[in-house]
Amino acid sequence: MPQPVAAEKTALSVGEIARRCDIPVSTVHFYETEGLIRSWRTAANHRRYSRHVLRRIAVIKVAQRTGIALRDIKQALAVLPEDSAPTAAQWQAMSRQWQTLLQQKIADLNVLQQQLDSCIGCGCLSLTDCPLRNPGDCRAKETVEVVGY
Amino acid sequence: MPQPVAAEKTALSVGEIARRCDIPVSTVHFYETEGLIRSWRTAANHRRYSRHVLRRIAVIKVAQRTGIALRDIKQALAVLPEDSAPTAAQWQAMSRQWQTLLQQKIADLNVLQQQLDSCIGCGCLSLTDCPLRNPGDCRAKETVEVVGY
DNA sequence: GCTTGACCTCAAGTTAAGTTGAGGTCTTAT
DNA sequence: ATAAGACCTCAACTTAACTTGAGGTCAAGC
Secondary structure (H helix, E strand, O other), X not given: OOOOHHHHHHOEOHHHHHHHHXXXXXXXXXXXXXXXXXXXXXXXXXXXXXXXXXXXXXXXXXXXXXXXXXXXXXHHHOOOOOOOOOOHHHHHHHHHHHHHHHHHHHHHHHHHHHHHHHHHHHOOOOOOOOOOOOOOOOHHHHOHHHOOO | OOOOHHHHHHOEOHHHXXXXXXXXXXXXXXXXXXXXXXXXXXXXXOEEEOOHHHHHHHHHHHHHHOOOOHXXXXXXXXXXXXXXXXXXXXXXXXXXXXXXXXXHHHHHHHHHHHHHHHHHHHOOOOOOOOOOOOOOOOHHHHOHHHOOO
C-alpha cells in the first residue's frame, strides 16, 4: 500500500483511529486482518491509516447497528475507494444496498408491531387473527387443539 | 412439572414441537436447557410438552427476528404462564416490552435511512450534514482535515 | 540510562446460539 | 426377533465478532 507524500501528512496511527472512532485498538487490528480496512507501515513497523479509514469504520458501525454481518459490510465497502473520498456514484452504489435492506427491515418490524397489537387486543393467540402463530404449522389444522395453544 | 390428566391428552413430543415450530429437535432441547420452555417426562423418559410451549416458541422466534437476545426473551417470557393461555394482562405485560423496543428500532432505522439519503445527495461525508460521521469525533474539530475524511 | 507509553505479533479465550456425534434405550412394524 | 425410527445424554464442535494476554520493540522525557 504505497502512500503519496500528501497522505503521510494526515495519516493516523492505530491509536488515533481507535480514539476517534470510539472503538478499541484491538478492533481496528481486527478489521484490518478481516480486510475491511488497510494500512501501510512506518519505518518502526507502526500502522498508518489514511483518514478515509475513518469513513469506512463509520460505515461499518452504521451497518452493524442494522444487524448486517461484517462479511456483507466488507462486500459493500469494496465499492468505496481505499484512499480517497468516494464519488457520488460510488457512494450510491454502496448505500443503495443498505437502502433496500433498511426498507425491508423497517417493513418487517412494522408488521411485527402490528401483529403484537392485535394480540394485545385479543389477549390470546387465535389462529385466525394472530400472526404469531407458526406460519408453517399445518399439522395444527388436522388436530383438535387447533384453537389456542 | 406435574401435569393434570387433561394436559396428557394434548401433550406434544419433542419431535412434534420441532416439526410444528419448524426448528430442529436439538434447538428444542437447547431452549429447554436454557430455561425458556419446560417439559415433563413419560415412563420411557421421553419429553412431553404442553401445547402452550408452541406459543412460547412462537414468541421466541418473533423476538429473535427483531434481534432480541435469548436472555432478554427469557425474562419477558417469565410473565407468561407455563401451562395455560396467558390472560390479557399477562400478554400485555410481555408485549408492552416488545412494543417499546420495536418502536425504538423502527425509529432508529428510519433515522439511518434518512441519513443515508442525505449522504447520497452530497456524495461525500460532510461533517455538518452527514450523520455517518463519528458522533464522538471531537478531535476532528481541532485538526485541519476536518472537512471530509 | 531507564522508565513510560504506544506500538508490534501471535495464540488463546469469550459469548451467543446452536449443531453434531457417539453411544444407548424403547416401541413398533415386518 | 430384528430392524427402523423416535427418543435419550453428554461432550465437543461451530461461527461471528471480538478480547485478552504474553512477550517484545522503539522513541521520548527525566
